[in-house]
Amino acid sequence: MLTAGARIPGHPPPRRVIxxxxGKGGVGKTVVAANLAVALAQRGRCVTLVDADFGAANLHTLFGIDRPGPGLGGLLSGHARTVAEVLCRTSVPGVTLLPGLGAVPGSANFNHGQKQKLLAAVRAAGGDVVVIDVGAGIAFNTLDFFLLADQQLVVLTPQMTSIQNAYAFLKAALHRHVERSVLQVHAMTLADEARAPAVEPVAVWLARTSREDPAAAARARAALGRLAVRVVGNNVFHDKDRAVVHSVCRMFRDYLGAPVDVLGVLRASRRVHDSINHRRPFLLEDAMDDNSRAFHSMAEALLSLDAEELRPAADGEGAHQEEPDENAAPRPGGSQAPAPGAAG
Ligand SMILES: Nc1ncnc2c1ncn2[C@@H]1O[C@H](COP(=O)(O)OP(=O)(O)OP(=O)(O)O)[C@@H](O)[C@H]1O
Ligand SMILES: [Mg+2]
Structure with a gap:
């Protein structure tokens, strides 16, 4: 049994979840999560790194760990009762791993109750900073771990497919955030979603709702304003690709109606590539380069944001609340508030 590192003497920094x-597989989410955790730990923070890539967990490999133990899977199977029992020490001072589910067939298909258990486990993970490596795709099981955080990073590369998937991912996440946290559409069922037409951009929905239900639109704006979405451009070969990352970010902001800024841009680099097979985050190497400088400045920028301010109010407007079971049977009569974009 292991507790997530000792606190730094003096005033403890506020706990934050990143x-x-x-959306897209292979764009560098795990590389970013692992090296960001190292950069934060090098700033004296106790970091708990959560592998929430269900079905394809491999954060432990990046830290040279062969047997990470039962991890989150142990909590689901009942082999462990507390998060502390399944935390796994890494060789990096200040970084503790909460391993994922393991590559057991079917393990990624957990039900609503199991998801609640996993979300609660992540919330209960100790440390000054929790960094969650979220898997690819836009399944609710993925989006809910993304929305659990105080600060959300979207990793993309300057390629059409990555930009498309990042947009779809962010749009799905914002819709879920608005539906669940703002309109409190707790009884929306999978069947309802299957019947709903393709969702419209959040900005369009906001403009329409401002006319039809100004109070709901105001609540939506407030909640969207509290999301702290930052884009990390990865695998950039040319300087002109940096400009692409910035213009994609502007496009996201305009279409989605939510504050989205660029946090940093990382170059395609042999060092990063080789660090995977060396099973050691590249930031642990002594030599500085553009990417290590970018990671340090991203860590500084994230820590400079006030996590307490970003955290949703305890009155239920936010990601920390108990959420509805999307697999639940429809309510008799089924009168539900419309989901953003589900109408018109
Ligand atoms: N900046 C970079 N320079 C060079 N190679 C990189 C860089 N970033 C990522 N890679 C390469 O891309 C591969 C995929 O990265 P990573 O596993 O972080 O992606 P991912 O988004 O987590 O993928 P998945 O969705 O499958 O979990 C790495 O194994 C590495 O070889
Ligand atoms: Mg990954």
Whole structure:
């Protein structure tokens, strides 16, 4: 049994949760999560790194760990009762791993109750900073771990496919955030979603709702304003690709109606590539380069944001609340508030 590192003497920094997503597989989410955790730990923070890539967990490999133990899977199977029992020490001072589910067939298909258990485990993970490596795709099981965080990072590369998937991912996440946290559409069922037409951009929905239900639109704006979404451009070969990352970010902001800024841009680099097979985050190497400088400045920028201010109010407007079971049977009569974009 292991407790997530000792606190730094003096005033403890506020606890914050950072999620790293992006929609597309292979864009560098795990590389970003692992090296960001190292950069934060090098700033004296106790970091708990959560592997929430269900079905494809491999954060432990990046830290050279062969047997990470039962991890989150142990909590689901009942082999462990507390998060502390399944935390796994890494060789990096200040970084503790909460391993994922393991590659057991079917393990990624957990039900609503199991998801609640996993979300609660992540919330209960100790440390000054929790960094969640979120898997690819836009399944609710993925989005909910992304939205659990105080600060959301979207990793993308300057390629059409990555930009498309990042946009779809962010749009799905914002819709879920608005539906669940703002309109409190607790009884929306999978069947309802299957019947709903394709969702419209959040900005369009906001403009329409401002006319139809100004109070709901105001609540939506407030909640969206509290999301702290930052884009990390990865695998950039040319300087002109940096400009692409910035213009994509502007496009996201305009279409989605939510504050989205660039946190940093990382170059395609042999060192990063080789660090995977060396099973050691590249930031642990002594030599500085553009990417290590970018990671340090991203860590500084994230820590400079006030996590307490970003955290949703305890009155239920936010990601920390108990959420509805989307697999639940429809309510008799089924009168539900419309989901953003589900109408018109
Ligand atoms: N900046 C970079 N320079 C060079 N190679 C990189 C860089 N970032 C990522 N890679 C390469 O891309 C591969 C995929 O990265 P990573 O596993 O972090 O992606 P991912 O988004 O987590 O993928 P998945 O969705 O499958 O979990 C790495 O194994 C590495 O070889
Ligand atoms: Mg990954």
């Amino acid at each position: 999620a790293v997503g992006g």
